Amino acid sequence: HSLIGEHADAIAICRRVLSEHPADYKTRLVLGDAYLRAGQLDRSIDTFSQIVNSAREIGVQDGLQIHVDATQSLARALAEAKRYEQALIALEAGDFPADAASSILDTKLAVLNKARRYRPAIQLVRIALADALGDPRREIQLRSQLGLLLARNAEYASAIQELSVAKQMSDTPLAAAVYGEYQAYKMLGDHRRLEQIRSQYLGPFADDSYLRVRIAELANEDCDCCLAREVLQPLDSHCDNNPLIANRLGEA
Numbered sequence: 001h002s003l004i005g006e007h008a009d010a011i012a013i014c015r016r017v018l019s020e021h022p023a024d025y026k027t028r029l030v031l032g033d034a035y036l037r038a039g040q041l042d043r044s045i046d047t048f049s050q051i052v053n054s055a056r057e058i059g060v061q062d063g064l065q066i067h068v069d070a071t072q073s074l075a076r077a078l079a080e081a082k083r084y085e086q087a088l089i090a091l092e093a094g095d096f097p098a099d100a101a102s103s104i105l106d107t108k109l110a111v112l113n114k115a116r117r118y119r120p121a122i123q124l125v126r127i128a129l130a131d132a133l134g135d136p137r138r139e140i141q142l143r144s145q146l147g148l149l150l151a152r153n154a155e156y157a158s159a160i161q162e163l164s165v166a167k168q169m170s171d172t173p174l175a176a177a178v179y180g181e182y183q184a185y186k187m188l189g190d191h192r193r194l195e196q197i198r199s200q201y202l203g204p205f206a207d208d209s210y211l212r213v214r215i216a217e218l219a220n221e222d223c224d225c226c227l228a229r230e231v232l233q234p235l236d237s238h239c240d241n242n243p244l245i246a247n248r249l250g251e252a
Contacts (some may be wrong), residue, residue, distance in 0.1 A: 007038035025051055025066050032073055042082045048074035052090075053170035061118070066098045072107045084115040103137065109145060113221065118153035125149060140169045152222070156184040173201060175214035202231055209235055 014031035017024060032047035048070050071094045078087035091108050105128055112121035125146045132138040147163035150156075163177040170177075177202045184249035185193040203212065212231045219228040
């Protein structure tokens with residue numbers, strides 16, 4: 001109920017600002033996001049669509065960035081409404097600057113993930129990975145995404161191979177790698193590996209709160225509510241001070 005109240009307050013504030021400054025597109029983006037979080041999908045989609053269509057009226061630099069942000073937000077809202085093809089068309093139709101390529105790809109992958117269309121997502125990541133060689137940070141991110149997609153597509157051996165490479169390249173634990181390996185080993189029936197992952201990353205003494213929250217988000221995407229609750233439960237005592245953790249526990 002508190003979250004619903006927060007969304008309603010955000011919507012009211014944005015509307016008040018826009019009544020005085022109708023060309024404030026950044027506030028309009030916040031309004032669209034507030035509608036999305038409140039579950040008012042049609043209003044969210046309409047708001048983002050208006051911004052995309054009006055982006056040409058804004059100054060060149062601001063207009064480009066707002067166009068990118070609004071298109072990605074529109075795609076996410078359409079995906080939330082299960083209008084996956086329209087979401088992908090919106091992302092393909094935009095004339096985006098080169099430096100937006102990575103974020104646009106990530107949004108496409110999010111849409112394909114939500115649609116459970118793992119094979120085309122895997123193909124996209126493999127193409128992007130070939131272009132990312134020499135950029136270790138991006139390569140780690142893409143390999144993690146690829147491994148998780150392979151696990152979701154029931155290609156468990158290939159998933160473990162990709163996730164192992166990503167883990168070796170990274171100095172810090174990767175949520176996608178931990179979660180992807182967990183699901184792959186669970187489906188393969190490798191209980192020894194499962195217990196290692198539980199002990200190292202998911203047990204009551206593993207203290208990486210951000211990693212736990214991110215793993216819970218991935219578990220919720222796969223409707224694995226039991227795992228999400230198990231991962232977040234040790235953080236329960238902090239929920240009063242951390243609305244993100246409280247929100248994720250509510251989703252689980």
